[in-house]
Amino acid sequence: MFRCDYFYSVPSQIAQQVEINTIASSFGALAARISVMHRYVLGELRKPELLGHLPENDALAGLCGGMIAAWDAYGCPKAVILFVVEDVTYNICDQRFHEYEIRRQRPDIHVIRRNLTQISQQGCLTSDKRLIIDGDEIAVVYFRAGYEPGQYHSEAEWEARLTVERSKAIKSPSIHYHLAGTKKVQQEIARPGVLNKFLSDSEAKLVSQLFTGLYTLDMSPEGDQAVQMAMENPERFVLKPQREGGGNNVYGQEIRTVLEKIKDSQEREAYILMDRIRPPIQQNYLIRAHEPVKLVEVVSELGIFGTILGTAKDIQFSKFAGHMLRTKLSSVNEGGVAAGLGALDSVFLFD
Numbered sequence: 300m301f302r303c304d305y306f307y308s309v310p311s312q313i314a315q316q317v318e319i320n321t322i323a324s325s326f327g328a329l330a331a332r333i334s335v336m337h338r339y340v341l342g343e344l345r346k347p348e349l350l351g352h353l354p355e356n357d358a359l360a361g362l363c364g365g366m367i368a369a370w371d372a373y374g375c376p377k378a379v380i381l382f383v384v385e386d387v388t389y390n391i392c393d394q395r396f397h398e399y400e401i402r403r404q405r406p407d408i409h410v411i412r413r414n415l416t417q418i419s420q421q422g423c424l425t426s427d428k429r430l431i432i433d434g435d436e437i438a439v440v441y442f443r444a445g446y447e448p449g450q451y452h453s454e455a456e457w458e459a460r461l462t463v464e465r466s467k468a469i470k471s472p473s474i475h476y477h478l479a480g481t482k483k484v485q486q487e488i489a490r491p492g493v494l495n496k497f498l499s500d501s502e503a504k505l506v507s508q509l510f511t512g513l514y515t516l517d518m519s520p521e522g523d524q525a526v527q528m529a530m531e532n533p534e535r536f537v538l539k540p541q542r543e544g545g546g547n548n549v550y551g552q553e554i555r556t557v558l559e560k561i562k563d564s565q566e567r568e569a570y571i572l573m574d575r576i577r578p579p580i581q582q583n584y585l586i587r588a589h590e591p592v593k594l595v596e597v598v599s600e601l602g603i604f605g606t607i608l609g610t611a612k613d614i615q616f617s618k619f620a621g622h623m624l625r626t627k628l629s630s631v632n633e634g635g636v637a638a639g640l641g642a643l644d645s646v647f648l649f650d
Contacts, residue, residue: 300324300362300441300471300620301480302602306576308511315511315576317600321472321480322446322543326636327358327604328396329643330623337645352648358604358621363400365606365620369439369469370408372608372615378438379409381430381468385444386414394443411435415450419459430466437468446477446543469608482539486513486571512574516567525572526562529554537573550575550632580629585642596629599644622646 302324305314334356341349366380380401382394398410413421413432422432430437440463444450451457464474478484487493489510494503514525529536538549538557549557549570561567578598586592604620627634627641634641 300365300604300606301476302327302604302623304600304602305509306578306598306600308576309579310577313508314601316485316509317576318482318539319480319485320543320602321476323443324362324602324604325390325393325443326602326623326625326643327362327621328393328400330602331356331359331621332396333643334645354622354646354648356621356623356645358623359396359400360404361618361620362604362606363397363404365608365618366397366401366439366441366471367405367408368606368616369471369608370405373438373469375436375438376407378436379411380439380441381432381437382410382412383418383440383442383444383463384412384414385450386416388443390443397441409435415445415456415459416452418463419455422459422462424462424466428465428467430463430468437466440466440468440470442471442477480543481541482571482573483541486515486573489513511576514572516570516572518565518568522567526558526567529572530558530562535575537575538570539573540570545635546633548633583626583644585626585628587639587642590639597626598629598634599624599626600634601646 302320304317304320306317307313308315334353338350338353341347341353370378370380382398384394388394394412401408401410411432418432422430424430430440445460451460463470470476472480489507494506497503498506514521514528516522516525529538533554534551536554538554540547558567578600580596580598582594583597584592585595585597602623602625604622605618606620607617608615609617624644624646625634625636625641626644631640636643
């Protein structure tokens with residue numbers, strides 16, 4: 300399961316990719332519920348003629364359908380699905396809806412939840428690479444944790460991740476797809492000619508239009524040039540580390556401060572540089588805890604969910620699985636929903 304995030308760029312008049320998330324792609328469940336809520340609100344406002352402007356959003360059903368297809372492909376009726384979760388899960392409602400939807404679609408499939416520490420204590424591999432946790436054979440592993448260094452408290456958690464990766468269980472994502480979601484890989488894929496290795500020339504041309512400028516910060520003349528560009532005009536760019544979970548990017552004048560410290564060391568290779576996308580500013584109401592509801596200027600980011608199942612040699616399916624929309628204050632850089640700076644939203648289509 301994955302999610303590609305896009306801003307609509309005003310200068311280029313096209314949606315441009317912010318990033319692709321291949322691990323812990325969250326909010327599929329809550330995004331689907333928000334759409335239902337907004338439909339209800341339009342009904343309460345006695346505006347049924349506007350319902351057609353809200354596209355259907357079956358993100359929860361689509362994502363869970365992907366996990367169920369993986370469970371079927373594993374081929375063991377008694378096996379279960381494992382959700383790898385944080386020690387303390389703040390986004391538990393979104394996760395629980397996935398469990399309930401799997402049970403709704405397939406009452407015969409059971410879901411268990413464990414953190415990495417528990418997997419290290421309770422998990423093992425059989426001689427034929429089956430993953431066993433507390434006596435249950437695991438068919439599918441769905442990572443909602445494991446993307447933050449802080450979630451690996453000791454060598455035991457790293458060993459737990461290695462045990463999962465060595466198993467024959469189907470992983471969402473496998474370590475290969477986890478690494479494919481890093482900023483560095485996204486930057487390398489955007490290099491001229493790279494997409495043509497995987498797509499036809501016409502397809503590569505279309506996909507490349509979604510990319511904004513992505514620049515390496517390697518210790519090379521090309522990296523030196525990118526550092527100089529960012530130092531001269533930091534407002535044009537975003538400095539992005541190989542991290543997930545939000546709150547890690549560097550913006551504006553802070554880019555110059557960070558690069559001054561690392562520009563002559565290999566530490567800069569932990570980052571890439573990206574053109575900052577300038578989405579259109581709109582007015583809307585953000586409903587947030589402990590904040591008065593008022594009309595504010597906002598920008599929105601569209602996420603497209605997908606599911607893919609296959610091996611290194613064969614792709615069984617690759618499907619669209621719904622969408623989500625996050626809206627944040629136009630004045631803030633990071634738009635974390637959990638941090639209170641943004642909110643889940645619904646798409647409203649118009650000509």
